[in-house]
Amino acid sequence: MAPAQVDFVPLIPTIVVTVTALAVLLLGLWLRGEQGIWLAAVSIAGLVAALVFLLGLAGPAVSERRAAFDGMIVADNLSTFFGAVALVIAILTILLSEHVLLIERFSQGEYYALVLLTTVGMLVLTAATDLIVLILGLEILSISLYVLTGFARGRLGSEEAALKYFLLGAFALGFLVYGSALVYGATGTTTFGQIANVLRAPGASSPLLLIGLGLLLVGFGFKLSFVPFHMWTPDVYEGAPSAVTGFMAVGTKAAVFGSLLRILTEAFPALRAEWAAVLWLLAILTMILGNFAAIAQRNVKRMLAYSSIAQAGYIVLAVIAADPLGRAGVMFYVLAYTFMNLGAFAVVVAVADRGDVGTTLDHYVGLARRSPILALAMGVFMLSLAGVPPTAGFMAKLFVFTAAVRAGYVDLAIIGVLTSAVATFYYLRVIVAMYMSAPAEEPAPAPALRVPGPLLALLVIALVATFGLGIFPAVTGDLVGGTLALAK
């Protein structure tokens, strides 16, 4: 037997982030309070270094595949793109959290280390081409997030959210692991490429395999909060500290969708009819229920939770299409969602007081007078989430609906467009509250809001990206292969 092929190069970005996490954890013992800004600086430096390695590794030939560790992980177009998105999300999250950590007196070293470790999980997950590495990455991601969700110790909402997230997350893990075991039993291997090879033979499909695939999809459904596996999402999003909610909403979506796309197209292309049928049903339920449930919400964080469920429903359309255009659609949507959703959460963080008080719609009434910048930014993010041109959200929706129609799923695209119209209602309600409602009767006008520096930087980046991706979608270039195919 040939010795295992060991190639550490595709792992360099992961290693860099891991080492940074450990360094930050140690430094956090000495740097406290105001000095915590150095921890943020070290974390961002580590993430930028990892980003440089990741993109440098990809080099000019992004689409070239480089497998390592006997095909257990790869560096390719997909892993580079979603890895880069994960690193950008982590950088933005640190900008988002810096000010929160100070006013909430959170332990900064541990917080940044956990954010970095979650990012490690995302990098591993998106590069995984073996069921066991996939589960490993998913758990590095999830376990760190359980802790982050409960980070506001002593605040009951946060602890409760952590418990719910943990129980449901572990439940989902059970399905994923048992599904993997059945797939292993049906094919005799856990590596994606070999599973596909086995399934290429005629008559390779068996009940065991189908049950295994179904259980895997249930596990993914929990992690991506598809209806009917979404019950935990609103509670967890509401209870977790706002900065963590923003991170988890975009972070898990980016990494887990990357992984779902990979496993379905690389391991189970032979079963496309089966998984497409399951996802078809989940997509319809998710789009309809996510959007209609969001209408009833008065709490902005809860509304954004249901909105994230609905957005996941749109991304699934592109996953079902599964052709190059669909792949590009998933990538573009995830990228656009990252900026517009993290931007919206930056505003939520800025508006909320200590202890995450002040996240209901009433607190947004008259925001345009208290802080014109925040109101303007929130307005843009809401319009982008609703899918109004010329924002990133519009291009993203155009992408996934086009992909769905080209792949023959006209019914899904129609439901998508109709539910988007419903969604406009609750997104616009935030804008109406900010600009057009007068505060009932206010004894003294609320003081103007001061926006801390890092948060302002994040808002500017998110705004530029939201408009940039909306007006020049081609900037994503080679990474989103097939972006230009839309224009033809």
Added chain:
Amino acid sequence: MIAPLSYYLILSAVLFSIGVVGVLVRRNPLVMFMSIELMLNAANLTFVAFSRYFNTIQGQIVVFFILTIAAAEVVVGLAIIVSIFRSKATIDVDQVASLKG
């Protein structure tokens, strides 16, 4: 005499089902968590049984990884449960419901 593969598969399927039902009907997080462990161990048994059947080592190695992951989950999960018990003096999931939904 070696028991045939199907015995192990049926046993693990039963264990997995008991775990799923346990999570859904029990209200104590500790018991729910024990049920989740049951689900993971059902998967482990399946991996080992198939590994033996195929005569490869791969499935048995997977079990080591899953055991480690489960251990890490226990650490975090019990910490969360203890922290809730401190502030609420109960861990019944029906009473830990300040978030509506």
